Amino acid sequence: RPIDMDLVDAQQARRVLDRIVGYEISPLLWKKVKKGLSAGRVQSVVTRLVVDREREIEAFDPKEYWSIDLKLTNDKGKLPFGASFYGSAAGKKIALENEEDTMKIAEALKTADYIVTKITKKETKRRSAPPFTTSTMQQEASRKLNFTTRRTMVAAQQLYEMGYITYMRTDSLRIAAVAQNEARAFIADKYGDSFVPPTPKVYRAKKSAQDAHEAIRPTFAANTPESLKEKLKADHYKLYRLIWMRFIASQMSDAVLDTVNAEICADDYMVKANGSSIKFAGFMTLYVEGKDEAEEKAGKLPELTEGQKLKLKELNPAQHFTQPPPRYTEASLVKAMEEDGIGRPSTYAPTIATITARGYVAREGKSLYPTELGYIVTDLMKEYFKDIVDVAFTANMEDKIEDVADGDMNWKQVVREFYEPFEKTLKEAEEKIGDIEIKDEVSDVKCEKCGRMMVYKQGKFGKFLACPGFPECRNTKSINVELDAPCPKCGAKVYVRKSKKGTVFYTCERSPECDFISWDEPTKEKCPKCGGVLMKKRAFNRRGPISYVCFNEDCDYVRKPESKSKKK
Numbered sequence: 001r002p003i004d005m006d007l008v009d010a011q012q013a014r015r016v017l018d019r020i021v022g023y024e025i026s027p028l029l030w031k032k033v034k035k036g037l038s039a040g041r042v043q044s045v046v047t048r049l050v051v052d053r054e055r056e057i058e059a060f061d062p063k064e065y066w067s068i069d070l071k072l073t074n075d076k077g078k079l080p081f082g083a084s085f086y087g088s089a090a091g092k093k094i095a096l097e098n099e100e101d102t103m104k105i106a107e108a109l110k111t112a113d114y115i116v117t118k119i120t121k122k123e124t125k126r127r128s129a130p131p132f133t134t135s136t137m138q139q140e141a142s143r144k145l146n147f148t149t150r151r152t153m154v155a156a157q158q159l160y161e162m163g164y165i166t167y168m169r170t171d172s173l174r175i176a177a178v179a180q181n182e183a184r185a186f187i188a189d190k191y192g193d194s195f196v197p198p199t200p201k202v203y204r205a206k207k208s209a210q211d212a213h214e215a216i217r218p219t220f221a222a223n224t225p226e227s228l229k230e231k232l233k234a235d236h237y238k239l240y241r242l243i244w245m246r247f248i249a250s251q252m253s254d255a256v257l258d259t260v261n262a263e264i265c266a267d268d269y270m271v272k273a274n275g276s277s278i279k280f281a282g283f284m285t286l287y288v289e290g291k292d293e294a295e296e297k298a299g300k301l302p303e304l305t306e307g308q309k310l311k312l313k314e315l316n317p318a319q320h321f322t323q324p325p326p327r328y329t330e331a332s333l334v335k336a337m338e339e340d341g342i343g344r345p346s347t348y349a350p351t352i353a354t355i356t357a358r359g360y361v362a363r364e365g366k367s368l369y370p371t372e373l374g375y376i377v378t379d380l381m382k383e384y385f386k387d388i389v390d391v392a393f394t395a396n397m398e399d400k401i402e403d404v405a406d407g408d409m410n411w412k413q414v415v416r417e418f419y420e421p422f423e424k425t426l427k428e429a430e431e432k433i434g435d436i437e438i439k440d441e442v443s444d445v446k447c448e449k450c451g452r453m454m455v456y457k458q459g460k461f462g463k464f465l466a467c468p469g470f471p472e473c474r475n476t477k478s479i480n481v482e483l484d485a486p487c488p489k490c491g492a493k494v495y496v497r498k499s500k501k502g503t504v505f506y507t508c509e510r511s512p513e514c515d516f517i518s519w520d521e522p523t524k525e526k527c528p529k530c531g532g533v534l535m536k537k538r539a540f541n542r543r544g545p546i547s548y549v550c551f552n553e554d555c556d557y558v559r560k561p562e563s564k565s566k567k568k
Contacts, residue, residue: 042343042351044381047360048389049336050328051370051378060324066096068106070271071314072114072264079302080313083273085109089265099319105269106317112266114310120261125254128283130173130203131215131247134345135338137168140246142331142366143290145238149330149349155235156216156243162236163219164228165243169346170213173203175250179214182221183251195282197253210344210402217247249287256280260301264310275301327367340391341399384429388422440468449475480509485522488533488551490514494522522551529557 068085085105087094096102132140137156141147147155156168180200188196205211218240225241232240256279264271277300278284328336334348343351352368355361360374370378381389397418403409440455445465447454450473454465457476465477483494483506493509494516506521508514520535525548527534532552548559 042347043355044389045342045391046337046351047355047374048378050361050368051374053325053328054370057324062321065320066102067318067320069316070312072310073313075309075311077311081273081301082299083264083271086270086272089268089270091270102317106315109266109269109315114312115265116262116304116306116308117265118263119304119306122259124257124259126257127254128249128252129289131175131217131250132243133171133215134169135334135348137216138334138348139331140242140290141239142329144242149334150353152239153349155239159236159240164223164240166217166219167213168216170216171205171209171345172211172213173205173215174211175215175217179217180251183248186221187248187252191285195252201251216243218244221248245287249283252283255282255284262301262304273301275299327369329366333368342391380433385425447473447475449473485524487514487516488522489516527555527557530555
């Protein structure tokens with residue numbers, strides 16, 4: 001009998017499995033069971049990834065190291081360029097591990113004679129990035145547009161429904177021949193024949209890719225972002241522009257770079273200088289893929305010859321410490337999920353949304369970090385359900401589920417192998433674990449109703465203060481962030497608030513007696529025209545330049561931001 005339900009978590013999957021083990025199962029129901037099995041496992045494993053990374057950061061022991069950067073010029077003191085200390089004159093690398101050794105070498109470099117001993121020039125090609133898959137689109141939208149995975153997928157879904165892009169849940173890099181020919185014709189017309197490669201570019205996906213759909217691309221290459229700008233909302237335009245540029249660039253010629261490596265002898269030591277310049281821009285004319293970690297960019301070197309004498313202009317020894325691995329961002333977490341075979345393109349965004357909504361993981365800027373609840377749940381899962389939160393197990397189970405969907409394995413065998421030991425483990429865990437209490441953080445605010453010290457609680461819209469005497473005392477308070485400016489209407493304190501969508505606004509502490517509420521931020525500055533309070537006003541997207549307007553409705557004073565030319 002068909003069951004009309006969506007299996008969105010492990011509990012629902014378990015209830016359905018209780019009913020179906022040993023019975024016949026329809027293909028439609030198997031799809032729902034598959035979704036439920038995947039959801040519970042993937043959320044647990046992804047939470048573990050974030051927790052393990054945070055513990056790795058906490059346990060990291062930084063190591064000291066030093067570097068010596070130099071600025072050299074030709075013998076006339078012109079054309080300065082950067083170089084860095086490498087090692088001995090014989091070409092052996094010397095690690096700078098402490099200040100004493102570094103300063104000895106630095107003193108020797110100050111009086112050394114610098115002679116170019118070797119110049120290596122070569123031409124390198126840089127291949128364009130392939131068109132987007134779901135994973136790479138989410139990563140690039142996070143890097144370049146600061147979109148969450150959910151925001152990206154909502155915009156992509158709507159672009160697909162409007163007919164501007166192909167299907168947006170895919171792990172394939174395949175492109176239809178007609179689309180390639182359209183792109184090549186557009187590139188030749190727009191940029192010239194030299195930007196069109198001799199044969200269409202073909203990209204190969206991973207072996208594990210389902211390859212059911214094409215890569216994500218615009219439906220028509222001629223639909224440039226500029227031609228659609230007036231028809232699209234801001235998010236749609238930004239994402240479409242990214243998809244369009246990535247696809248067109250993927251069909252353009254490779255970029256050609258001239259790279260130069262110079263070895264420079266400084267008496268007993270050697271320094272090196274690297275430089276590169278673009279010989280032919282190719283696809284880089286239009287688009288360059290973003291990176292999670294900053295790349296060292298090599299500048300252009302002046303023309304150097306072997307045996308040429310150089311002069312030292314600057315010398316800068318610097319202390320450094322090794323850095324722990326960075327916290328996951330949504331982009332790097334999606335990348336890790338894809339590399340480890342956790343989940344499928346359609347599950348990346350909802351998985352991250354679920355673990356944040358349920359309070360296992362929280363955001364700080366772009367970074368993701370585990371909450372106390374995330375630590376506790378992960379530790380319990382590691383202790384009692386080792387297989388469930390094992391990355392390799394999750395990837396293997398994903399493959400088995402796909403084999404069942406393809407008809408290559410018997411679903412009863414897969415479910416029985418998973419569920420029978422899981423059921424025993426679950427009963428054992430329920431008996432041993434018992435109740436887990438997460439201790440509340442005590443604040444310095446006293447409850448005015450019962451005198452207890454209030455504690456911090458996590459609610460739907462963030463943290464708030466609550467009385468620990470619940471349910472006898474139900475007193476709660478919002479956590480007020482005070483603005484360093486008086487209320488424009490009554491002179492009382494102004495509190496910073498957030499709407500349900502996270503937008504900041506400002507209210508008076510005496511609300512509702514004082515009805516001041518504003519999206520614009522009050523300041524201490526007085527209006528030079530009428531003496532009223534000046535309000536800091538941002539552009540509608542809250543990212544543009546700031547102007548100052550008078551709060552007094554009868555006053556038309558506005559101070560606009562200075563132009564860049566005036567600032568210079």
